Structures are given as structure tokens and as C-alpha cells.
Amino acid sequence: ETIIKRVKKGQLDKDSIEMAGAILKKGGLVAFPTETVYGLGADALNEKAAEKIYAAKGRPSDNPLIVHITNLGALEKITKNVPEETKKIADAYWPGPLTMIFEKSEAVPYGTTGGLDTVAVRMPSDEVARALIDVGGGYIAAPSANTSGRPSPTMAEHVEEDLTGRIDMILDGGPVSIGLESTILDMTVTPPMILRPGAITKEMLEACIGEVTVDKAVIKPNQRPKAPGMKYRHYAPKADLSIVEGEMSKVISKINELAAEQVKAGHKVGIIGTEESVANYICGDVKSIGTREDESTIAVHLFAILREFDADQVDYIYSESFDTEGIGSAIMNRLLKAAGHHVITV
Ligand code: TXA
Numbered sequence: 001e002t003i004i005k006r007v008k009k010g011q012l013d014k015d016s017i018e019m020a021g022a023i024l025k026k027g028g029l030v031a032f033p034t035e036t037v038y039g040l041g042a043d044a045l046n047e048k049a050a051e052k053i054y055a056a057k058g059r060p061s062d063n064p065l066i067v068h069i070t071n072l073g074a075l076e077k078i079t080k081n082v083p084e085e086t087k088k089i090a091d092a093y094w095p096g097p098l099t100m101i102f103e104k105s106e107a108v109p110y111g112t113t114g115g116l117d118t119v120a121v122r123m124p125s126d127e128v129a130r131a132l133i134d135v136g137g138g139y140i141a142a143p144s145a146n147t148s149g150r151p152s153p154t155m156a157e158h159v160e161e162d163l164t165g166r167i168d169m170i171l172d173g174g175p176v177s178i179g180l181e182s183t184i185l186d187m188t189v190t191p192p193m194i195l196r197p198g199a200i201t202k203e204m205l206e207a208c209i210g211e212v213t214v215d216k217a218v219i220k221p222n223q224r225p226k227a228p229g230m231k232y233r234h235y236a237p238k239a240d241l242s243i244v245e246g247e248m249s250k251v252i253s254k255i256n257e258l259a260a261e262q263v264k265a266g267h268k269v270g271i272i273g274t275e276e277s278v279a280n281y282i283c284g285d286v287k288s289i290g291t292r293e294d295e296s297t298i299a300v301h302l303f304a305i306l307r308e309f310d311a312d313q314v315d316y317i318y319s320e321s322f323d324t325e326g327i328g329s330a331i332m333n334r335l336l337k338a339a340g341h342h343v344i345t346v
């Protein structure tokens with residue numbers, strides 16, 4: 001039985017948070033909101049507890065977890081040889097949607113790091129997440145709270161869909177504000193390397209510490225990614241998803257042509273357009289993902305739209321392509337993975 005409790009931002013229900021904290025301390029599993037996506041939490045320093053996460057998600061055991069903390073003091077206990085630039089980055093972007101990788105200390109069990117000698121650490125800004133981490137012991141391992149392979153959850157309802165009956169509790173803090181997982185920055189190499197793009201961009205990190213590189217696997221298909229989790233088919237809808245890129249008017253006619261063909265063949269078609277374009281599509285289940293005027297609106301709806309198309313049981317999805325400036329690089333990274341890199345250029 002999974003307990004579900006609503007928690008309102010600004011007036012946290014202390015009893016629910018304390019109940020959740022007690023579950024974590026006893027080695028149980030609690031899903032909770034963060035500003036990026038919902039996480040599935042367990043005590044990071046309790047190997048048995050962390051291992052339960054893998055079973056609940058159906059996650060391969062070589063895929064390491066991120067340890068969530070609420071203050072810089074907590075970093076010392078779980079890491080070794082933290083490089084100097086870390087403080088600059090932490091001052092600028094923690095708490096926030098950024099994860100950094102360091103050498104791990106003995107305090108962190110291999111069950112949490114997937115057998116690696118490094119540990120990923122994040123300090124989230126979400127109020128519910130922070131309250132829970134503090135009452136839960138200060139070190140909470142949490143991957144995204146979805147079944148492995150499904151799009152990450154951006155609302156408590158998504159967590160319920162995937163994990164009800166498999167975990168002890170869900171804290172429902174409403175929809176998240178960012179919608180894509182944190183940027184992952186490997187601090188064990190010089191210069192530091194981005195292993196997964198997110199809301200904290202390369203430009204933002206470079207403004208703070210100078211040169212930062214990006215793992216090739218972030219943009220190109222068929223490269224072995226350095227973050228173990230990035231190699232799995234991820235974020236994938238059940239439908240066959242294609243991205244159509246090129247000049248906007250040509251993209252719209254191409255999508256209309258492809259959609260019409262599939263509809264004629266008796267298939268169910270979904271289309272991902274924007275506020276600016278949706279009125280131009282003539283058949284299929286057309287959804288607006290957000291506005292090109294503000295790409296954060298696109299980021300926040302991406303995973304929910306992929307889930308909606310799953311629920312509608314569409315066979316084919318055609319999506320417009322997006323700029324790779326700012327958070328756009330994270331949007332396209334997730335969209336390309338969801339599409340298995342199937343891109344049609346017009
Ligand atoms: O925004 C987020 O980061 C969310 C929220 C809940 O904090 N969490 C999240 O966790 O996205 P997860 O487990 O879905 O993704 C973690 C990624 C995986 O690709 C994993 O392989 C990588 O981080 N990772 C974790 N520890 C690592 C390590 N020591 N070295 C390299 N990659 C690591």
C-alpha cells in the first residue's frame with residue numbers, strides 16, 4: 001500500500017513530512033517533488049535501502065544514483081578531493097538544477113554508486129525536497145521516480161501511474177517548475193565535463209569557472225556515454241517518434257503529409273507543435289508543447305506530452321525540432337533520445 005499525501009508549498013504539512021522522513025530513516029522509499037522532476041528517495045548511506053530503489057524502478061544495478069543534500073557542509077562527509085572550483089559553482093547554482101560528480105568517501109556504499117568510486121551530488125531548491133532531506137537524515141539517494149525507460153515524472157500523478165504499490169509513500173507537491181532532469185557536471189576531470197545537459201547550461205558554467213567540455217554522447221548517437229544511465233533507451237514513448245527539422249513552413253507541410261499518410265493507413269497519429277504552429281495542422285491528435293518565445297515552457301511540458309500520447313495509444317508521433325540555445329540543448333537531448341535519433345530534415 002502506497003500512502004499519498006498532498007503538501008502545499010508555502011505551508012508545508014509538518015506531519016506528512018515527518019511521516020515521510022521516518023519512512024526514509026527506517027530504510028523505506030518515498031517519492032517527492034524537486035524543481036526538475038519527481039525523485040524516488042531512499043537513505044543514501046543505507047545500502048539495503050538504496051538497493052530497493054533498483055527493484056521498484058526496474059533499474060539496471062550498474063546505473064548509479066544521485067545523492068541529495070541541503071547544505072555544503074554535508075558534501076564533506078560523502079566526498080574526497082573536491083576540486084577548488086566547486087565552491088564557485090556551488091555559490092552560483094546550488095541549491096538548483098545541477099548535479100556534480102566527485103570521488104566518493106567510505107561513507108557512501110557501492111550500492112548507491114552502482115559500484116563506482118565516484119558519487120553524484122545535488123542540492124535541490126524545492127522546498128518539499130529540502131524539508132524531506134533534512135528530516136530523512138540529510139543524504140537522500142534519488143533517481144527520477146519513473147519506471148525505468150518511461151519519461152521522467154513531472155507530476156505526482158505520473159509517479160502514481162508507475163510506482164503505486166511498489167513504494168511506501170508519495171509526497172504530492174503539484175507540478176514541477178523545470179521539467180527536465182538536472183545538468184550533470186563531472187568534477188573529477190579537468191576541465192569539468194557535462195555528462196547530461198539541463199537548465200544550468202554550458203555557458204552559465206563557463207561564466208563561472210572558465211572552460212567546460214561536453215560528453216560527445218550528449219549530442220551524437222552511437223557514442224558510449226560517460227554517465228551509465230544515459231546509455232539506456234530513455235524517455236521513450238510507446239509510439240514511433242520522429243523529429244522533423246528545417247524551415248518552419250516546410251516542417252508543417254511535411255508533418256501534415258506524413259500524418260495524413262498514417263491516418264489513411266488506419267494508424268493513430270500524435271503531433272507535437274507549439275502555440276505558434278498548432279493551428280496549421282490538419283489531422284491527428286495535435287498538442288502544443290509551449291511557446292517558442294520562452295523555451296522553458298517547452299521543457300516543462302515535454303515528458304507529460306510523451307506520457308499523454310502513451311495514454312492515448314498513438315502509433316506515430318511527429319514533433320517539430322527546437323533551437324539548441326540555453327535550455328534548448330537539454331530539450332533536444334531528451335527529444336532525440338525519445339526518438340531514437342530519428343530525424344527527418346526538410
Ligand atoms: O534532476 C535530477 O537529477 C533528478 C532529480 C530527482 O534529482 N534525478 C535524476 O536521477 O535524474 P536519475 O537517476 O534518473 O539520473 C541520474 C543520472 C544517470 O544517468 C546516472 O547514470 C548518472 O546520473 N550518474 C549518477 N552517478 C554517477 C556517477 N558517479 N558517474 C557518472 N554518472 C552518474
Ligand code: MG
Binds near residue numbers: 143144152
Ligand atoms: Mg531517470
